[in-house]
Each structure stands twice: as C-alpha cells, then as structure tokens.
Amino acid sequence: MTESRFSAPRAASSPTGRKASDKRDRILHAATHVFARKGFHATRVSEVAKAAGVADGTIYLYFKSKDELLISIFEDRVDHLLEAVRREMEALPNAQARLRRINELQLGLLDGERDLAEVITVSLRQSTRLLKQYAAPKFLAYLETIADVIKGGQADGSFRDDVVPLDAARAIFGALDGLALTWALGPAHPGALQATAGQVASVFLQGLERR
Amino acid sequence: MTESRFSAPRAASSPTGRKASDKRDRILHAATHVFARKGFHATRVSEVAKAAGVADGTIYLYFKSKDELLISIFEDRVDHLLEAVRREMEALPNAQARLRRINELQLGLLDGERDLAEVITVSLRQSTRLLKQYAAPKFLAYLETIADVIKGGQADGSFRDDVVPLDAARAIFGALDGLALTWALGPAHPGALQATAGQVASVFLQGLERR
Amino acid sequence: MTESRFSAPRAASSPTGRKASDKRDRILHAATHVFARKGFHATRVSEVAKAAGVADGTIYLYFKSKDELLISIFEDRVDHLLEAVRREMEALPNAQARLRRINELQLGLLDGERDLAEVITVSLRQSTRLLKQYAAPKFLAYLETIADVIKGGQADGSFRDDVVPLDAARAIFGALDGLALTWALGPAHPGALQATAGQVASVFLQGLERR
C-alpha cells in the first residue's frame, strides 16, 4: 500500500517522463535483490512486486514475463558495459591497453554489487530461455567487441595469430565471470574484483603475446 | 521424510547379484543425461523415468525427491570425478601437462563424462540450495586442485610468481565453463570444442610462463 | 454501483449540439463491431476503447461495466431492429413477402446492421446472464413476430394449417441462425449468403404453402 518508497531522491531532474522509468528501475532493482537472495525459481513474482512496492500486475506492464525480467537485468548490464567499452576503446593506444580496460570495466561493473553479481553469475543460468538468450544479440555484440580488440592486436602484429578471436573473447568473458561467481559466493571484499582484474589481464596479455 | 537411500542387496539376491542397484544406477545415468540436455528445472520427473525405463513412482523408491536426485548425482559421481582428477594430476610430470589435462577433463572430453560435465556446468546453478549447500564446497575443492597445480608450477620455477594461484584457478575454471556453456547451448560441433580447449590451454600456459 | 446512463446534454452545449452523445454512440458502435468479430468474451475492453478512439477509462463514464455495454447494445439497438421489422411487416402485401423479408433482415443483409445481426447471433449466447435476463424475452418477441406472419398466412389461406406457428418460427430462426453462424465464422463470401438466404426462403415458402 505504501506508495513510492524509492520515489527517487535523485533530485528533480527532467520535468517529464521520469516517473515511469523510475518504476521500471524500481522493479529491476527489487528483482535483482530478491533473485540474489532466493534464486530465480524460488522467487515468486508477487515477492518481487512487494519488494518493489508495486502491484503484481504492474510488473507485466514493464516486462513480458518473469523470464524477461531476469533477462532484462542481464541485458541492462550488458548495455551499460557495451556502451562504456565502446566509448573508451578508441581513446586507448593499443590492443593491450584495451584488453586491460575491458577487464576493469567488466569486473568494475559488478564490484561492490553483490546482488547483481550473484544474479548475473548464478540466477542467470536458471532460466532455460535465458540460457538460449546467452547467444542473444546484445551479449554477442559485447563478445564481438572483445574479439575486435583481439583482431586489432593480431593485425598490428602484437597478438598471436593462432587463436580464434571470438573463442578467446568467450574465454576472457568466462574467466571474468568465473571470478565474479566465486566472489559472489564467498565473503564480500569490495575492491577485490578490481584488483584481480589486473592479474587476469596480465596473464591473458602474456598468453596472447606473439613470440 | 523417511530416510531412504535403499542401499539394496548388493550381494546375494539375483543371479548377477546387482539387480537392485542396477535400477538406481540406471535412474542416475538417465537423470544425468536428461538434466544435461534440458537443465534441471525444465526436466520433468516423468522424463527421467521414461529415459530410465522405469515408472514415475519407481524413482521415489530410490530417491526422496527430484532435488535429491540431483544431489545424488553430485554425491555419487562428482566425488569420483574430483578424485580422478587428483589422481591423474600426480601421475603427470609437470605443471604444464597437468593444466592441459585439467582442460580436457573439465570439458568432459574424455571418459564419457560429457553429460556429467554438462550437468555441472548447466544444472549446477539451477538449484540455489544445491549450489550453496553441496556444490560450493566441492567447487572450492576443485578450484584448489587447480590452484595446487599452479602453485606447483610456481614452486618449480616454470610459472610466474606474481599471480595468486586461486585467482588464476578461478579464471581458468571460468574460461572453460564459459566455453562449455556456449558450446552446450549451441549446435553440437564435437571437434570444435576440443580444438578450442587446446587453444585456451596454450594461451594460459604462455600467460603463466615465467619469463 | 452508482447508476449512470449519462444521458448527456443532447441539446445546447457544443456547436453541433451532439458532442457528448456522440461519444456514447461511438463506443456502442465500436463495441458492436468488435464483439461481432471476436465475440464478447474474447474482446478486451481496451480493444473496444481503441476501436472507439477513446481511452479505456472513458468507457466507464458511459457504461457501468463490460456486461452493461453488451446489454446496452441490446437495449438501444435491438428494440429499434425489432420495431423496424414489425413496421416493415405491416407495409408488405402478404405472408410470402413478409417471410422473405424476415430472411433478409435476420441475415443482416440490409441497413448496415450486419454487425448487429452478428452480435445477436454470436455474442447473444456468450453471456448467460444477458441471455436469460435480456435476450430471452426479446428473442421470444422476435419469434412471435415471425409466428404472426405465419398465422397471417394461415388466416388468408395461403399457408398450411397443420403447422404450429411458433414452432415454425423457431425452425426458421434456427435455420437462418445456423447459416449466419457458418457464414460468420468462415471466410466472408457476401454474395454466397444472399444467394443462400433466397434458397432458404424459397424452401420454407414452398414447405408452408397450402396445397
């Protein structure tokens, strides 16, 4: 019954069209929290609604289904990541620097956000549909961005030619995802992820280096 | 509620002396197979029964619940797998060879344990309770086995000292897991995974190499 | 709960002097159209709103509920139809001509009342409450109108005396209803129905003829 618990303290930004997206975000945040705590399947839609302070039906105004809700958490994050990566890549001098930055960005987005990390690494795989979606356009776009960096390194002669860029991209994504998983499952150490990112980058860079 | 592991007459009884446990194994194998294909939640108990060639109710003579069935796969088989990995490690001459073998084993390329590898990769994360209660400790044990290989390599001077073994293990696990996931979900290209596995090992080995 | 027929200023108000009732009529016509197409239950209130070019909530300014909307179609329009049928009957010279005209009218071939005829045929039976409470009496009144035509034919000696007028009316209604239903459900063949209507009339007329 209590209205607008998150009524957005973010000051009065734009005059119009903020309320609606507010609600979408509220649902998304609530879902991330509850999914992380109980797991996707064990969470009832009504629990998400309650946590978001909206009616059950309201969720379906913003998301087609419970599955879509989970997928949206993932895609929203990939969107941000993809945007950040694309924005920064050009400014960096070479493939090495780019790969390092990708590592930092991917882990940085989860660092300090246990719930999100848990959902991305654990709940995400609880939805068969999402799993199929794992090869979804947005995710693939991200992998291809990584692959492009590797291709760039191969083109300028600094990276080995014998690795398939897209497979390497998958391995890098997976490596970072694996770190996030164990981090999410273990005790919380804010900043720990970022620190590790440098090491992973270092190993991969040396591993990809042309001899 | 009644405890029921139904160890079953493994000695006397029938001519071959293993009839009862036969059925339990059949169910376990069938479940591993079907879970690997469709995921734990998407699989109906009746599908496991059908695949095992028994009636639905029969499953409940051997396992308390669907969850217990998944847990039993872990209890009965993951331990063996983990033990096998450790035993193999010892037999191998150096850290490089060991890391390569880890690659092969995790991707289930040998031993006909492909389904089991997939259950671990896909179904593992589908039961929150299972994940936290059973899988997490074993998962850590597995990671430590990998970490030990890396420590060994550092000790004998072939691997870099500046990487934290457990973090490297997490990254390696994640990289392989990510590849296996992509592969398990897409159309089957048996050869492709094996080739990729070799590449990943090569990258990691070069990446970990002491200069 | 509040009674609300909102008769609306039909005189003064706007330049054209019919704005408010305009909207009520628009909704009523839109509903007739959509109900005719999809049936009462399968039609969403929002679909009626869209077809009428008003907001969902606006419908509730003019009608208490979705059911009332259907009832209003009957109240506002079926009476007119029934009256029109009766008026027409009087103007026609003999029972044969009248029966032919009944055929045409019921099949909604004239007056642009096709949708209304379909609502009566299809939606009529979809609301049990509506059927029993509103439609049944009017339905009987309609049957009696047909029966009166037959009685007239018997009185002037052109129709057989051995058929019970009301039963014949029921049969005629049913025959036309059955044809309309088949026609409404299948692909539209405007000409085909008209041709069929003529045949049915012809058969019934010959069938009722006194020898």
Place this chain on the structure above:
Amino acid sequence: MTESRFSAPRAASSPTGRKASDKRDRILHAATHVFARKGFHATRVSEVAKAAGVADGTIYLYFKSKDELLISIFEDRVDHLLEAVRREMEALPNAQARLRRINELQLGLLDGERDLAEVITVSLRQSTRLLKQYAAPKFLAYLETIADVIKGGQADGSFRDDVVPLDAARAIFGALDGLALTWALGPAHPGALQATAGQVASVFLQGLERR
C-alpha cells in the same frame, strides 16, 4: 476426498479397462450439468472437478483444456448421432423417410436431456475455439451425411435441384438446433421435441419437393 461416488453400478461388465472410461464419462456428465447451470465461462474447472468427484488435475488427464472439455461434450454427441444416422439410413426406402428419421434422431438425442440441450445450444457458442471448431471434421461429417440424403433425393428426382445440398443441410441442422434452443430456455416438456420433429420434417419435405 470421497472416492468413487459413481463407482459404476452397471454390474461387472468387462474384466478390465472399464474404470478409466468411467471417469471420463463422469467428468463429461458433471461438466454438462454444471455448464448448463452456470454457463461455460462462469464455470470454474474446479467446480466441474468437484461435481465429478475427482481432483482438479484429473480433468487434465482426460481433456487437454477446459475448452476441449466443452468440445468433447459436443463431439461425443455428434459421434452418437452420426453413428445412429449412418446405421439407419440404408435401411430406409427413400430420401423422404431418411430426412424424417434424421429429424427424429437429432431431436431425440436431446429430448429429455435439458442440460445437454442447453450446453449444445448455448454454452457451445461461448467458446471461440469451439465456434471455429463448428466447422470441425465431425460436425462437417454429420452435415455431409444430411447433404448426401438430399443429394439422393435430387438424384431420384423427388427433390428440387435448385438447392445446394450442404446449405440445406445447414438450414435443417439449424432449424432443429433452434427448436432445441427455445426448448432448453423455456419450461421443460419431455416429448415436446419429438412431436415437433415431425412438423419440421413435413415442412422441409414439402419445401424440397420437386414440382
């Protein structure tokens, strides 16, 4: 909770395979009764289950959906009708006798069964899917059987050539259906339907007669 209320007093007929179809019939009868009373849409599946003395889920062992349940009532009846009509047709001397018998059979099947008549004439049209099904194979087969009788009459020169047999069949079916409808809506008069059947047949026969 109470088991087997209708446990079949029909004596011990066949040794096996009677119980299951018993349950199907029980559900079918219960549904006919409840649908007739409350209408199809207003009836909850759980109400049918309760009336049949089975669990909600049991209904889905015998019928795919609530819609299928309604359709099955109709189709079972059409099956009986079709079978009876086909069995008898050959033995009858001419098209006139056949058409008379069809009339009797169609109405006779409903006479004395108010619930069934109400479901067939009213509830049947409450399901959009069923309406589509109105052109379903079984129903069409029945119409074609009637049409064949008419064709036969045209072939031997006793019926008019200018009517389309299938349209005439629809009109005849509709006429009988219309009689059943008003009978179902009005007060109960057992035997009334059968009596009327003769009149309708007489009108149609004279109407179809070649001059």
Place this chain on the structure above:
DNA sequence: AATGAATGAGAATTCATTCAT
C-alpha cells in the same frame, strides 16, 4: 470530461509426489 497507468482478484494449468493395486 478524459486519460491510461496502476491495480489485484481470480483462474487455468502443471507436475512432483503418493499409494492402491
């Protein structure tokens, strides 16, 4: 008056589990 975002009661259906045979 008009809007349409939000509501939340309500219902069909699924499927793990049981138990009479």
Place this chain on the structure above:
DNA sequence: GATGAATGAATTCTCATTCAT
C-alpha cells in the same frame, strides 16, 4: 519391489476496473 493413475498445492499472468492527474 514396481506401477502409473490420481492428486491438489502452488503460481504465473490476464484484464476489468479505478482514480490521480
């Protein structure tokens, strides 16, 4: 032990209706 028909609790999603703007 084995069966599989029957169970019924549990849950997503829909959609008529409301009401703040």
